[in-house]
Amino acid sequence: MSAPLTWLAPHDPFPGVEQTWGESDPIPGLLAAGGQLDTEHLRHAYSQGIFPWFSAGQPILWWSPDPRMVLQTEAFRLHRSLRKTLQRFRDTPGCEIRIDSQFETVIRHCAQTPRDGQDGTWIVDSIVQAYCELHRQGDAHSVETWVDGQLVGGLYCVALGHAVFGESMFAHANDASKIALAALVALCRQHGAPQIDCQQATRHLASLGAQEMPRQQFLAQVQQQRRRPRMDWRFETVYWSKLFP
Structure with a gap:
């Protein structure tokens, strides 16, 4: 019982x-x-x-x-097509990654994105308000894909020290959310953050290298990483070199 x-x-x-x-x-x-x-x-x-x-x-x-879906940053799977997309994005004028420039817009776009098997959204107004306040206090962040001055995709996450917890993504252009996730992986690699929590298993996340991890192993890593200082939440173009030359 x-x-x-x-x-x-x-x-x-x-x-x-x-x-x-x-x-x-x-x-x-x-x-x-x-x-x-x-x-x-x-x-x-x-x-x-x-x-x-x-x-x-x-x-x-x-x-x-339990288990927990986790993306080890060194295990991020950079498929050939995504590699080409990222290289083209990096080399194209007007394409850029911004961090925390439009946090509330990102979370509201995530709330409006249809999800397979879901009727409505879990990103209700109280979630938006709470995470926007967490962002103002420095513990929630948006990673944003911009093209020609337009926000076309992104994600938001929670970060305690070097413990990073992915929340939700959106895309208004092809691969825009994958570009944001790749940028987050590059940023984590730059600062030595070993994993990104993905919460629950999906086929999409598995295709990018995320795997299930026993909860106790996940928690041990969280305890270790959250005691480290806050990461520097800025993205420099040179960080793409953490994914490809």
């Missing part, structure tokens, strides 16, 4: 991730419901391998799946 789901009052601490529902429970990966969605709770959550994911009309739902 499944253990009852933990319901959190606004200031309750998170339960240990060992209490996360498993494969024999109603919703594998779900840890708790309720609580409070603010920057303090988000930082506590991510530092423990927990993240919020819920739809409009639902309570705040907190997750900690």
Whole structure:
């Protein structure tokens, strides 16, 4: 019989991730419901391998799946077609990567992007507000693909020290989100950040080199990396050399 789901009052601490529902429970990966969605709770959550994911009309739902989908930055799979796309992007005037210039726009574009198998979005207004505040406090970032002065794709993520947690991507042009992800990988390699959390397995992420990792191994890496100083969230063109000459 499944253990009852933990319901959190606004200031309750998170339960240990060992209490996360498993494969024999109603919703594998779900840890708790309720609580409070603010920057303090988000930082506590991510530092423990927990993240919020819920739809409009639902309570705040907190997750900690096991295994965890993780992209080791050295394992990023640069397919031939993507390599050509990145080289062309790097060498074309008017194409550039910007970081944190339009964070709220990026997260709202992510919210409006249709997803296979999803009706509506989990990036509800309360998520947008909380992560925008986390961004203002320096712990959430956008990596943006710009062409001729237009934002055409990007992603947003959370970063605690050198622990990087990918959240969502969008593209309004071919490969624009892949370009942003490649830039994030290059930035992480530049600063020695070893992995990017991808939360849950998808075929798309697997095609780019992400693999499932036991949660305890993932958490051990998070604890080590979050104690390091904040990364320098600027992107220089020379960082592309971390992916190709």
